[in-house]
Amino acid sequence: MQYKIDFGNTAWVLMSAALVMFMTVPGLALFYGGLVRKKNVLSVLMQCIVALSLVSLQWVIIGYSLSFGPGKGIWAPFIGSLDWAFLKGIGFSASPYFISQPEARVPHLAFIIFQAMFAAITPALIIGAFAERMKFSAYLLFILCWTTLVYDPIAHWVWSSDGWLLKKGVLDFAGGTVVHINAGVAALVTAVMIKKRSFHRITPPHNLPLTLLGGAMLWFGWFGFNAGSSLAADGLAAHAFVITQVAASAAALSWALLDRVFHRRPTILGAATGAVAGLVAITPAAGFVDIQGAMIIGGLSSLICYYMVIHVKTRLGYDDALDAFGVHGIGGIWGALATGLFAVPAVQGDYSGFFAGNHHQLWIQFVSVLATGLYSLVMTVVIFKVVDRVIGMRVTPQAEAIGLDVTEHNERAYTVIE
Amino acid sequence: MKLIIAIIQPHRLEEVKEALYKQEINLMTVSEVLGHGRQKGIDEFYRGAKETGNLMKKIRLEIAVNDNFVAPTVDAIVQGARTGEVGDGKIFILNLEECVRIRTGETGSVAIG
Numbered sequence: 001m002q003y004k005i006d007f008g009n010t011a012w013v014l015m016s017a018a019l020v021m022f023m024t025v026p027g028l029a030l031f032y033g034g035l036v037r038k039k040n041v042l043s044v045l046m047q048c049i050v051a052l053s054l055v056s057l058q059w060v061i062i063g064y065s066l067s068f069g070p071g072k073g074i075w076a077p078f079i080g081s082l083d084w085a086f087l088k089g090i091g092f093s094a095s096p097y098f099i100s101q102p103e104a105r106v107p108h109l110a111f112i113i114f115q116a117m118f119a120a121i122t123p124a125l126i127i128g129a130f131a132e133r134m135k136f137s138a139y140l141l142f143i144l145c146w147t148t149l150v151y152d153p154i155a156h157w158v159w160s161s162d163g164w165l166l167k168k169g170v171l172d173f174a175g176g177t178v179v180h181i182n183a184g185v186a187a188l189v190t191a192v193m194i195k196k197r198s199f200h201r202i203t204p205p206h207n208l209p210l211t212l213l214g215g216a217m218l219w220f221g222w223f224g225f226n227a228g229s230s231l232a233a234d235g236l237a238a239h240a241f242v243i244t245q246v247a248a249s250a251a252a253l254s255w256a257l258l259d260r261v262f263h264r265r266p267t268i269l270g271a272a273t274g275a276v277a278g279l280v281a282i283t284p285a286a287g288f289v290d291i292q293g294a295m296i297i298g299g300l301s302s303l304i305c306y307y308m309v310i311h312v313k314t315r316l317g318y319d320d321a322l323d324a325f326g327v328h329g330i331g332g333i334w335g336a337l338a339t340g341l342f343a344v345p346a347v348q349g350d351y352s353g354f355f356a357g358n359h360h361q362l363w364i365q366f367v368s369v370l371a372t373g374l375y376s377l378v379m380t381v382v383i384f385k386v387v388d389r390v391i392g393m394r395v396t397p398q399a400e401a402i403g404l405d406v407t408e409h410n411e412r413a414y415t416v417i418e
Numbered sequence: 419m420k421l422i423i424a425i426i427q428p429h430r431l432e433e434v435k436e437a438l439y440k441q442e443i444n445l446m447t448v449s450e451v452l453g454h455g456r457q458k459g460i461d462e463f464y465r466g467a468k469e470t471g472n473l474m475k476k477i478r479l480e481i482a483v484n485d486n487f488v489a490p491t492v493d494a495i496v497q498g499a500r501t502g503e504v505g506d507g508k509i510f511i512l513n514l515e516e517c518v519r520i521r522t523g524e525t526g527s528v529a530i531g
Binding site for chain 2: 039199398401402406410411412416417
């Protein structure tokens with residue numbers, strides 16, 4: 001059957017795909033790049049741009065088919081088949097996937113490239129955990145294995161029409177589980193397994209203006225991430241847009257407030273981190289909650305992530321260098337559960353959460369958090385061990401002391417003379 | 419009075435500072451410099467263009483001390499900065515003719531500490 005392709009919706013989804021691309025490079029790249037020491041900034045930028053490029057190719061070759069392709073037999077709920085490898089037979093047809101506009105769809109290719117950007121940013125988020133100490137060759141193999149064996153199956157569970165979590169009724173509007181919990185848990189695993197950076201004490205971020213610039217670009221791109229996930233230029237997209245803005249603002253302000261209360265001064269790093277935490281938390285909820293819900297989710301996301309980053313991480317002593325787990329993992333888990341709490345039928349009639357009387361939804365959200373987290377944890381451990389055996393994950397202590405920009409890439413970000 | 423100038427590896431600065439504090443030497447000037455010794459620098463590539471023998475980043479410490487502090491200062495720097503690899507740096511010790519504390523106008527040994 002041929003569905004009608006809508007021009008306005010297509011324009012918005014293509015634009016959104018470009019916005020999400022912008023989140024990885026330069027958004028995330030600068031956000032992370034500003035936080036590392038200046039001898040390692042290029043290594044982080046390189047990891048980001050390579051994640052985007054590598055995953056984009058993997059996506060059109062097999063990734064999209066494994067994630068969204070029609071499943072086969074008993075495997076159908078867990079992984080797609082290879083029927084759409086190299087995007088075979090897709091042509092200019094309408095997308096089988098839609099959210100709110102079944103009669104006014106986008107081209108299948110627009111959906112594919114929109115989803116490609118999600119697949120690309122997810123492994124890039126993990127970089128924050130192992131920054132400043134991973135060998136570049138090991139990174140390439142790790143990312144390729146991880147996106148194929150971890151991201152693609154989980155995307156299938158949650159978003160494919162055959163997926164078992166989708167059929168269970170999980171609410172994940174724009175990828176809180178698939179992107180943020182998934183990457184966050186992998187970040188925790190890699191931070192623990194690659195061990196701490198060898199430094200005397202924690203040095204301050206080398207360029208906070210870059211971090212704020214990157215954080216703001218993430219915020220900007222997130223409108224594509226969330227409002228684009230409506231797959232139509234309609235009321236739901238506008239709703240997600242507004243909700244995203246509200247949650248990010250509430251979170252940026254509340255993190256700055258926490259800084260003021262506990263460390264005497266509101267900080268730029270705090271406001272930027274808070275905004276990202278709020279954006280992470282609102283991602284699964286953007287199409288299901290109202291304004292009040294968004295304020296609560298955003299505000300509390302800062303409180304929860306702040307506690308994790310400042311207190312729990314220091315107590316447990318793992319070196320999640322740029323807080324990929326503390327912000328994306330924890331913010332993602334909070335967002336997924338909060339969607340089950342605050343979803344209201346006033347937004348999308350079919351979906352409601354705990355406080356709207358649908359108590360069971362919270363349980364479904366909990367199951368999806370647990371399933372995603374456990375799968376990501378186990379698979380990341382396995383992939384890490386294999387890559388460590390084959391290539392070796394960590395650079396030599398000498399290379400770490402000199403800095404990865406020079407040792408891994410033969411370049412320097414900043415010259416001292418001229 | 420002596421002026422001690424030390425060129426060390428940037429990543430050893432914290433260890434050197436700590437070793438100096440243990441000897442109660444709390445006064446120093448630190449700057450970021452470029453240089454290389456027998457290490458011969460490193461090659462960098464920009465769009466294929468090779469830049470050979472590029473200078474390595476180093477840290478330069480300047481510490482002015484009275485004579486009885488020279489040995490402890492040098493010991494502390496060596497202890498903090500040594501990794502055993504080429505590129506650990508050098509220490510230069512110079513005679514210091516005069517020292518003036520700007521705030522009070524004091525000169526000589528009293529002005530140093």
